[in-house]
Amino acid sequence: MTAAAIDALQDAVRAAASGGGRLRIRGSGSKDFYGGALEGDVLDTRALRGIVAYAPTELVVTARAGTQLAEIEDELARHGQMLAFEPPRHGPGATLGGVVACGFSGPRRAAAGAVRDFVLGVRIVDGTGEALAFGGQVIKNVAGFDVSRLMAGALGTLGVLTEISLKCVPLPRVERTRAIDCDAADAIRRCNEWGGRPLPISATCHVAGRLWVRLSGAGPAVSAAAVEIGGADADDAAPWRAIRDQTHPFFAPAVTGPVPLWRLSVRSTAPCDDLGCDTLVEWGGALRWLVPRAPVEASRLRAWAAAHGGHATLYRAQDKSPGVFQPLAPAMAGLHERLKRTFDPHGILNHGRLYPAF
Amino acid sequence: MLDPAFTSALAAIVPGEALLTSAEDTRPYECDGLTLYRELPAAVVLPDDEAQVVRILELCHAARVPVVARGAGTSLSGGALPIADGVVLSLAKFRRIVSIDPLSRTAVVEPGVRNLAVSEAAAACGLFYAPDPSSQIACSIGGNVAENAGGVHCLKYGLTVHNVRKVRGVLVTGEIVEFGSDALDAPGYDLLALVTGSEGLLAVITQVTVKLLPKPREARVVLAAFDDLEKAGAAVGAVIGAGIIPGGLEMMDQPATRAVEPFVHAGYPLDAAAVLLVEADGTPEEVESEIAEIRQVLTAGGATSLRVSADEAERLLLWSGRKAAFPAVGRISPDYYCIDGTIPRAALPRVLAQIEAWSRDYGLPCANVFHAGDGNLHPLILFDAEKPGDKERTIEFGDRILELCIEVGGTITGEHGVGIEKIRGMCAQFPPGALERFHGVKRAFDERALLNPGKGVPTLARCAEFGRMHVHAGALPHPDLPRF
Ligand SMILES: Cc1cc2nc3c(=O)[nH]c(=O)nc-3n(C[C@H](O)[C@H](O)[C@H](O)COP(=O)(O)OP(=O)(O)OC[C@H]3O[C@@H](n4cnc5c(N)ncnc54)[C@H](O)[C@@H]3O)c2cc1C
Numbered sequence: 001m002t003a004a005a006i007d008a009l010q011d012a013v014r015a016a017a018s019g020g021g022r023l024r025i026r027g028s029g030s031k032d033f034y035g036g037a038l039e040g041d042v043l044d045t046r047a048l049r050g051i052v053a054y055a056p057t058e059l060v061v062t063a064r065a066g067t068q069l070a071e072i073e074d075e076l077a078r079h080g081q082m083l084a085f086e087p088p089r090h091g092p093g094a095t096l097g098g099v100v101a102c103g104f105s106g107p108r109r110a111a112a113g114a115v116r117d118f119v120l121g122v123r124i125v126d127g128t129g130e131a132l133a134f135g136g137q138v139i140k141n142v143a144g145f146d147v148s149r150l151m152a153g154a155l156g157t158l159g160v161l162t163e164i165s166l167k168c169v170p171l172p173r174v175e176r177t178r179a180i181d182c183d184a185a186d187a188i189r190r191c192n193e194w195g196g197r198p199l200p201i202s203a204t205c206h207v208a209g210r211l212w213v214r215l216s217g218a219g220p221a222v223s224a225a226a227v228e229i230g231g232a233d234a235d236d237a238a239p240w241r242a243i244r245d246q247t248h249p250f251f252a253p254a255v256t257g258p259v260p261l262w263r264l265s266v267r268s269t270a271p272c273d274d275l276g277c278d279t280l281v282e283w284g285g286a287l288r289w290l291v292p293r294a295p296v297e298a299s300r301l302r303a304w305a306a307a308h309g310g311h312a313t314l315y316r317a318q319d320k321s322p323g324v325f326q327p328l329a330p331a332m333a334g335l336h337e338r339l340k341r342t343f344d345p346h347g348i349l350n351h352g353r354l355y356p357a358f
Numbered sequence: 359m360l361d362p363a364f365t366s367a368l369a370a371i372v373p374g375e376a377l378l379t380s381a382e383d384t385r386p387y388e389c390d391g392l393t394l395y396r397e398l399p400a401a402v403v404l405p406d407d408e409a410q411v412v413r414i415l416e417l418c419h420a421a422r423v424p425v426v427a428r429g430a431g432t433s434l435s436g437g438a439l440p441i442a443d444g445v446v447l448s449l450a451k452f453r454r455i456v457s458i459d460p461l462s463r464t465a466v467v468e469p470g471v472r473n474l475a476v477s478e479a480a481a482a483c484g485l486f487y488a489p490d491p492s493s494q495i496a497c498s499i500g501g502n503v504a505e506n507a508g509g510v511h512c513l514k515y516g517l518t519v520h521n522v523r524k525v526r527g528v529l530v531t532g533e534i535v536e537f538g539s540d541a542l543d544a545p546g547y548d549l550l551a552l553v554t555g556s557e558g559l560l561a562v563i564t565q566v567t568v569k570l571l572p573k574p575r576e577a578r579v580v581l582a583a584f585d586d587l588e589k590a591g592a593a594v595g596a597v598i599g600a601g602i603i604p605g606g607l608e609m610m611d612q613p614a615t616r617a618v619e620p621f622v623h624a625g626y627p628l629d630a631a632a633v634l635l636v637e638a639d640g641t642p643e644e645v646e647s648e649i650a651e652i653r654q655v656l657t658a659g660g661a662t663s664l665r666v667s668a669d670e671a672e673r674l675l676l677w678s679g680r681k682a683a684f685p686a687v688g689r690i691s692p693d694y695y696c697i698d699g700t701i702p703r704a705a706l707p708r709v710l711a712q713i714e715a716w717s718r719d720y721g722l723p724c725a726n727v728f729h730a731g732d733g734n735l736h737p738l739i740l741f742d743a744e745k746p747g748d749k750e751r752t753i754e755f756g757d758r759i760l761e762l763c764i765e766v767g768g769t770i771t772g773e774h775g776v777g778i779e780k781i782r783g784m785c786a787q788f789p790p791g792a793l794e795r796f797h798g799v800k801r802a803f804d805e806r807a808l809l810n811p812g813k814g815v816p817t818l819a820r821c822a823e824f825g826r827m828h829v830h831a832g833a834l835p836h837p838d839l840p841r842f
Contacts, residue, residue: 058703103548132795134795138769140508142505142555142769143784144815145800145814147796149548150547173601192463195463198572221641221644269461269462308540309539311539325545329535332546339798339802342799
């Protein structure tokens with residue numbers, strides 16, 4: 001069944017390559033809102049389904065790209081494990097391939113690592129229609145260039161992901177959320193200070209005058225840390241899932257309304273300057289979600305993010321004319337275009353989804 | 359031989375003593391840590407700063423002269439092996455720790471800074487740089503990034519690729535580029551991941567921003583003895599299966615413990631077929647509960663004795679043998695050859711048993727010291743290069759181990775890189791389509807193939823010459839029979 005699905009996929013890519021067509025790779029469509037233009041005929045990955053291999057003692061799971069995240073995470077949980085990057089789903093049908101292609105990581109990212117940190121191997125069909133495998137199913141592997149990690153966040157522009165191997169980790173024994181009332185500047189200062197101490201902090205979020213801190217680990221360490229960081233227990237109100245999937249009310253004006261949502265990824269110590277936006281701060285200060293109170297210039301946000309070591313993404317918007325992603329320096333843009341040509345010489349896969357030029 | 363005009367143009371870029379051209383001066387650069395391969399470069403150049411690197415690369419690019427970047431020269435795969443008509447670009451003078459920011463927990467360092475020096479400098483802030491290759495007193499951060507180096511703490515804290523935020527480098531055209539950022543991600547393709555482990559083929563690294571971690575409050579190590587290698591291998595999986603990710607999980611077999619004990623006097627049980635070193639770190643409470651669990655799992659797995667470090671001095675003593683294993687083996691044998699492959703942990707017992715059997719068949723002793731938690735093997739084959747045939751049989755033995763790694767679903771290199779050494783193995787591990795894409799990646803960065811050419815990725819023509827590996831990989835006709 002899968003072999004047939006991959007054949008069909010290869011045929012579709014080859015047909016597009018020879019006929020000058022374009023393809024838009026899609027799982028459940030939960031992330032259609034993300035990135036630049038959606039060009040070409042839909043190439044549905046959902047026929048590529050199922051967990052291919054999972055041996056808990058290897059800490060590795062391999063699944064086909066169209067498998068639902070929910071299915072994978074449920075299976076891992078049954079064996080006391082998880083995907084440490086806490087993949088955002090943004091919809092019930094979210095597939096593994098989609099989250100890897102988007103390079104999305106959730107609340108645990110600052111503590112545990114990003115999706116790219118856990119990708120061990122991929123199978124793809126590239127823009128020539130050839131089926132290729134990179135990386136593997138082992139944790140340490142430096143044979144050849146790290147093309148697997150390159151696929152994470154490439155938004156499908158370098159190949160159709162068909163199978164992905166990820167490192168998984170044991171579930172924490174205990175998890176507990178604390179809430180502390182403070183302003184954003186204070187929250188960011190605290191988070192950076194805590195970061196320098198060996199505390200089992202697995203997620204932080206500041207929104208609407210309150211700092212939420214999740215502690216994960218062995219029981220005694222979590223209890224000791226709860227005392228050390230202060231605040232009050234707030235497990236019942238813990239916002240982690242709502243932040244991960246942007247169902248939290250903070251995101252509502254952008255998710256259900258016309259307001260744009262900006263994602264600023266910056267140095268964790270970047271200040272809390274007034275940018276005319278409501279702000280939700282994650283990742284110990286390194287991730288700032290901005291919902292403008294009145295229209296703001298994209299260039300202003302981009303300049304601010306760059307000045308603080310990072311970049312700004314127009315994450316959700318009806319009008320994407322300012323460009324979704326921070327523009328690349330000329331040398332970097334050249335590298336991108338040449339890499340694109342290596343994997344997709346005819347420019348058929350997700351054209352324009354990452355940068356308009358390719 | 360380099361064109362004299364080229365040499366004088368080089369001489370105009372760097373101060374006189376920073377350009378070496380006589381055989382006498384370039385001799386120290388003829389090989390790296392893999393001494394089986396040697397080549398004298400036409401010139402060695404030691405720039406002081408990035409502006410000089412840019413000019414050197416522009417010059418080499420224009421004149422089409424190959425360039426091999428070099429850090430500390432500890433590579434075990436011949437990655438820094440010079441090219442006869444090429445230039446070695448040494449980053450040895452890039453020794454500055456530019457800044458350490460305790461609040462954002464990052465350090466900006468030049469590529470020639472030694473790995474250990476970063477942790478030493480960060481210690482004052484209670485921080486450390488996690489990847490700790492056994493060569494950490496000597497190897498450079500630039501070399502670590504180029505090889506995606508690992509160490510004993512990588513199971514828990516990740517490899518170099520997980521601990522680097524930003525890499526600044528110079529393309530062969532002289533263009534300056536920055537991969538990654540000071541944030542937790544960067545726009546566009548993840549070129550930071552691509553350049554990490556790229557073995558000097560894509561860019562010359564001139565600055566690295568690394569992530570620092572808070573030092574755990576406490577660490578203790580358990581030394582467990584096993585009377586059987588396979589039991590030790592199975593115990594490794596049992597620890598992980600119990601939901602424990604130890605700070606370190608290393609194995610040494612009996613030939614290894616016997617080689618190191620006279621060297622370090624750690625009190626290793628020499629009658630044991632293998633020992634495991636399992637470290638727990640964290641808060642004192644975490645360490646105590648984790649040590650208790652580890653003891654339980656190892657006992658259930660058949661450990662014949664357990665010793666837990668009582669204090670920091672004892673912990674360091676127990677680790678000292680592991681860290682000194684390579685030099686110690688170097689003392690008991692005229693030569694040794696370090697193999698580096700990774701396998702799924704479940705295959706450990708089978709692969710270790712097979713290596714032991716081959717060691718007997720070939721008549722070449724083999725000591726195993728390795729990152730068991732990651733499934734990253736380092737069989738050290740002991741041989742005598744003076745003995746006719748020994749070297750050839752050693753290489754063949756090594757090749758068979760790597761073929762076996764591929765066969766059981768692993769890889770021909772876990773952390774030492776492909777370099778020149780594993781060019782053949784690459785043909786066995788990757789089909790032509792993947793190799794072609796690797797060449798495409800190379801061309802995207804270095805159209806003229808001037809940065810470390812001949813390393814890392816074999817040409818398809820070379821793979822055709824090496825055809826025999828293909829036949830054997832994954833399909834050994836009689837895997838249990840010796841070949842002679
Ligand atoms: C005793 C011993 C123990 C070891 N233990 C380990 C271990 O536990 N884990 C591990 O991973 N490795 C280990 N190694 C291998 C080696 O130390 C690592 O690969 C290390 O990262 C190499 O660093 P280096 O500075 O010596 O690089 P070099 O040997 O000088 O170069 C290695 C490669 O990196 C490239 N390179 C170096 N600097 C730059 C730069 N600035 N820009 C671009 N390319 C560059 C070179 O071209 C070459 O391809 C060990 C080696 C020895 C001798």
